Amino acid sequence: MKKIAIIGSTGSIGTQTLEVVRTNKDIQVTAISAGSNVELLIEQAKEFKPYIVGIWSEDKASLLREALSEFDIRIVTGMEGLLEIARMPESEILVTAIVGMIGIRPTIEAIKAGKDIALANKETLVTAGHIIMPLAKKKGVSILPVDSEHSAIFQCIHGEMNNKISRLLVTASGGPFRGKDRAYLENVTVEDALKHPNWAMGQKITIDSATLVNKGLEVIEAKWLFDIEPENIEVVVQPQSIIHSMVEFEDGSIKAQLGTPDMKLPIQYALYYPERRYLPGDRLDFSALSGIIIDTPDMDTFKGLSFAYRAIKTGGSMPTVFNAANEKAVALFLDRKIKFLQIYDIIDACMKAHSLIQNPTLDEILATEQWVYSYIEDYMA
Numbered sequence: 001m002k003k004i005a006i007i008g009s010t011g012s013i014g015t016q017t018l019e020v021v022r023t024n025k026d027i028q029v030t031a032i033s034a035g036s037n038v039e040l041l042i043e044q045a046k047e048f049k050p051y052i053v054g055i056w057s058e059d060k061a062s063l064l065r066e067a068l069s070e071f072d073i074r075i076v077t078g079m080e081g082l083l084e085i086a087r088m089p090e091s092e093i094l095v096t097a098i099v100g101m102i103g104i105r106p107t108i109e110a111i112k113a114g115k116d117i118a119l120a121n122k123e124t125l126v127t128a129g130h131i132i133m134p135l136a137k138k139k140g141v142s143i144l145p146v147d148s149e150h151s152a153i154f155q156c157i158h159g160e161m162n163n164k165i166s167r168l169l170v171t172a173s174g175g176p177f178r179g180k181d182r183a184y185l186e187n188v189t190v191e192d193a194l195k196h197p198n199w200a201m202g203q204k205i206t207i208d209s210a211t212l213v214n215k216g217l218e219v220i221e222a223k224w225l226f227d228i229e230p231e232n233i234e235v236v237v238q239p240q241s242i243i244h245s246m247v248e249f250e251d252g253s254i255k256a257q258l259g260t261p262d263m264k265l266p267i268q269y270a271l272y273y274p275e276r277r278y279l280p281g282d283r284l285d286f287s288a289l290s291g292i293i294i295d296t297p298d299m300d301t302f303k304g305l306s307f308a309y310r311a312i313k314t315g316g317s318m319p320t321v322f323n324a325a326n327e328k329a330v331a332l333f334l335d336r337k338i339k340f341l342q343i344y345d346i347i348d349a350c351m352k353a354h355s356l357i358q359n360p361t362l363d364e365i366l367a368t369e370q371w372v373y374s375y376i377e378d379y380m381a
């Protein structure tokens with residue numbers, strides 16, 4: 001019996017993780033947690049009977065306590081609650097399905113407690129990869145990628161032992177605005193940006209896919225996961241999301257992982273690695289594929305990717321600035337306070353105004369996040 005705790009169990013990755021648990025029937029869910037969706041959290045708690053249920057806001061905790069009073073379940077709140085879930089002795093794997101760099105502290109706490117991490121929460125690795133990867137190594141903990149591109153790479157390098165990777169080819173769908181120019185993007189709405197061609201995901205990552213910030217975050221994520229320099233990580237556009245990513249080895253051989261777009265595959269692979277299990281769902285039908293388009297990304301229009309390369313090449317606290325500025329800008333866009341292209345303006349302004357900290361500590365990363373938020377507040381005023 002595998003024992004997993006999930007932070008962010010009510011979101012897109014969280015609910016699909018529970019779907020994988022349902023079909024396999026040999027995973028015990030030790031804890032679940034969410035930001036605000038109490039109704040779904042209560043349903044999940046009744047079905048999976050975890051030891052702990054976490055909710056971010058204290059206000060909503062009483063609803064949970066009431067609804068779950070007949071069960072022997074501990075209710076926890078806030079960051080302390082997330083940390084308690086991260087280190088709980090009953091679990092072996094922490095699934096980080098939470099969105100945003102709020103995941104940093106729980107991820108570090110879980111690694112310190114010797115838990116493997118099934119990592120969906122890329123913002124954490126982007127901002128604190130230099131702390132997390134060495135700590136995981138020291139603790140003998142595995143960081144198992146859930147992001148489809150990184151899972152693809154992880155699957156391609158399985159069995160390659162010490163064979164040298166010369167290049168990672170991270171695929172991108174290009175999002176809903178692929179092929180469009182700045183004039184078109186000027187007036188796109190929240191609804192337009194939320195229409196992803198291939199994947200149904202949480203709102204934040206869907207906007208990130210439209211700006212190509214998501215691909216930028218993934219380049220940085222790949223650097224940390226696979227210890228590859230950013231100049232050896234290339235993004236290729238593959239609009240159907242059939243090729244999930246590719247790895248080129250020293251001898252020029254390229255391995256790719258393909259499949260229908262279904263996040264349950266990378267989630268299940270992470271939970272059972274290195275074992276593969278039957279996964280219900282459609283299989284890839286090559287005869288129905290009219291052709292696999294491969295294209296280069298338009299990094300001048302979709303600046304999310306160029307900002308990410310700039311951030312990771314600068315290093316230190318710059319990836320935190322890139323990420324935190326994007327988190328805030330996307331929230332403002334979703335709130336209809338700014339236009340789509342202003343997301344880029346805000347990230348750019350923050351990155352230009354920032355005084356770099358080399359090798360930031362956890363406290364410095366969190367302080368940089370706060371600096372970004374107050375900078376944007378002034379910028380918007």
Ligand code: NAD
Nearest residue numbers: 008009010011012013034035056098099120121122201202
């Ligand atoms: P989502 O918005 O659907 O879900 C986010 C989850 O985090 C929810 O359960 C929410 O309640 C929880 N949460 C948010 N704030 C919280 C807080 N303060 N305290 C506790 N819980 C909180 O997001 P998602 O699409 O599932 O994405 C989650 C992560 O996985 C992101 O980092 C994203 O980049 C990554 N990811 C997602 C996909 C996908 O297909 N959805 C693919 C690859 C990577």
Ligand code: MG
Nearest residue numbers: 147148149218
């Ligand atoms: Mg991805």
